[in-house]
Amino acid sequence: MESTLSAGNRLVGKRVLITGTGGGQGAAAQELFAQEGARVVGCDVVPGAAESAARKLAEQGHDVHGHTVDLADPDEACAWVDAAAASLGGIDVLYNNAAGFAFAPFADFTVDLWRHVMRVELDIVFHTTHPAWPHLRQSGGAIINTASVSGLRGIGAIGQAAHSAAKGGVIALTRTLAAEGAPDGIRANAISPGFVSSPATDTAMDDDARQYMLNMHLIQRPGTGPDIAALALYLASDESSWVTGQNISVDGGWTAGYR
């Protein structure tokens, strides 16, 4: 991916965990955060993907490490958080970016498929945030959760019932984490992307589905990893120290109206 990201010092000294760093938005955020001085530990379920993304940045002199982890397994998620906190000496930022997905018309949903989507989109946020919580209380840290415009709007044609319920859950969870965490200085915010070009959407969407999605955006291009990473950087940095409990859409105007 061609980087359009700038270098600076907005995250110097920050100890950051990012999930899903093997590609897409997680990889873009990891690159930007490292360039801004953060020490980053990433992970991805695709074997070797997080390691490879981290290695490229480490070769440029950044303090970045990546591990193969299936966050849908609570024990694996907990072990990753514990090891990352130990290696970094604490946690200042937890960016819950990773998610799987599955779509089906509502009539075709099975209980197993419903539970699968909840596990890979909503449960995994709990699996990392719960073990990270004591560290975030200690540091007065920041949580960034990735939700979706699908958690805000019903989209009829592409079978998003479970996906939208899970992402709506991420938004609601974010608000409660902000409320419960405020006395300890923890901030929690969510980002709701619109249609973003990523390894997942580039392969899962045919031309018709892509055009259907793009038609809902005021700005008719897909979002990019750097589009989302720019907001994540703000939410991870001290610049957003009075921002908590918010869900912010980065969606080419999708949730604002129609062309």
Ligand SMILES: NC(=O)c1ccc[n+]([C@@H]2O[C@H](COP(=O)([O-])OP(=O)(O)OC[C@H]3O[C@@H](n4cnc5c(N)ncnc54)[C@H](O)[C@@H]3O)[C@@H](O)[C@H]2O)c1
């Ligand atoms: N791409 C879009 O159009 C879009 C729109 C709205 C929201 N989102 C959300 O943005 C986030 C990032 O997605 P993306 O666009 O970069 O797509 P992506 O699928 O390319 O990236 C997600 C990454 O998370 C990893 N992952 C998935 N399940 C995991 C697990 N159980 N354990 C560890 N890693 C796991 C994947 O391997 C992948 O590298 C996701 O939460 C997604 O739901 C994406």
